[in-house]
Amino acid sequence: MDLASHRFISYFEPLQAAHLCQIAVLESFAEETLVFDEGEAADFFYLVLAGAVEFSKRIENNKYQAIAIAKPDDFFGELGVLDGEPRSARAVAFGGSTLAKIGRQELIATLELAQGSSVLQMFNFIIKNLRDTTDQYVSQFVHKQKMVLVGEMVSTIIHDFKSPFTGIKLSSEMLKEMHPDEETQEWCELIQLQVQRMLGMAEEVLEFSRGNSTLSKKPINLIQTLQQFEKLNRVYFDAAKVDLVLRVTEVIVEADDNKILRVLQNLVGNAVEAFGGRGGRVEIIVTQSEEWAEISIYDNGPGIPSSIKDKLFEPFVTYGKRTGTGLGTAIAKSIVDAHKGKITYESDNEKGTTFYIRLPINIVESEQI
Ligand SMILES: Nc1ncnc2c1ncn2[C@@H]1O[C@H](COP(=O)(O)OP(=O)(O)OP(=O)(O)O)[C@@H](O)[C@H]1O
Ligand SMILES: [Mg+2]
CATH class of the missing domain: 2.60.120.10 (Jelly Rolls)
Structure with missing residues (x-):
């Protein structure tokens, strides 16, 4: 102008x-x-x-x-x-x-x-600006306080859960010793894995609320990560009448395996919750280009409510759940961002929802020389 x-x-x-x-x-x-x-x-x-x-x-x-x-x-x-x-x-x-x-x-x-009227007009604009800035500052401050509160809650939970978790772990180890058959061994290992995951999840929420997500990256094969994900959730999916389809080929990325599992858990967990007990279909497809590995997670659920579509990835945005905290997608995004990846989604109430996660492929060539 x-x-x-x-x-x-x-x-x-x-x-x-x-x-x-x-x-x-x-x-x-x-x-x-x-x-x-x-x-x-x-x-x-x-x-x-x-x-x-x-x-x-x-x-x-x-x-x-x-x-x-x-x-x-x-x-x-x-x-x-x-x-x-x-x-x-x-x-x-x-x-x-x-x-x-x-x-x-x-x-x-x-x-x-x-003239007085010129000065008055100028002050009207200044006051409006001050109000807007104060509003923004206050909402950022409230957001920060909420995070501190979540952090404090999770610290208490982790602390209180540690001893029952240790109890579960020890009991399953005893069961393993008492019953050396293959099936018991497998179930007990699953119990131990799940307990480990619960602790891991709580610790991740804690990290997120403190704003310091640390990655321990190594080359991982997404096919294995997804198979692990399926194994950990088999009982959960069966109970929720969810049909999980994996379409994966070998794709190696530099990533933190546990964190990628967390992203899958949060996004697929949302899809399962959106089915509302009626069951449904979740399809996870992995494709690869020169620069990216792309994981797309499709569900044939009711779609993301339009009122939260623009701010889905913001913390504390939740809709239609009695116990939703609104952190699932925010944590998923923070993990994908920490990997220098991208997360987007498409959703409508007829076709369902697809999340797309792109992770950069950085094969460490120097190790092969
Ligand atoms: N696949 C999906 N289909 C339909 N709605 C979805 C889907 N994924 C997310 N949503 C909607 O987006 C909201 C935000 O999801 P998000 O995972 O961030 O929080 P939450 O699930 O409500 O709580 P939390 O994950 O912390 O337990 C959900 O409450 C739900 O209404
Ligand atoms: Mg969620």
């Missing part, structure tokens, strides 16, 4: 508007350039003409929390300019931004001569 038609300029009488256009300096910013940093002196006031500017506050160890975005026709930087305090956030331009900047003294001089 051009400067003369910017919202801020339109607040002023024609003569003052022309003066502002004259003293404003246009500046273009390359992608991801710093406009100003938190704590810097506030020398300029900015009008956005093209692109966008993101504001963020430093929270800890060079991590930043985004708090707002300014788009064309918005203005920013007025608070420090008006009260003389240092910048309270950093501003980074992206999307090929063009900004018009006006020096502090010049802006104050213009405002001193401006």
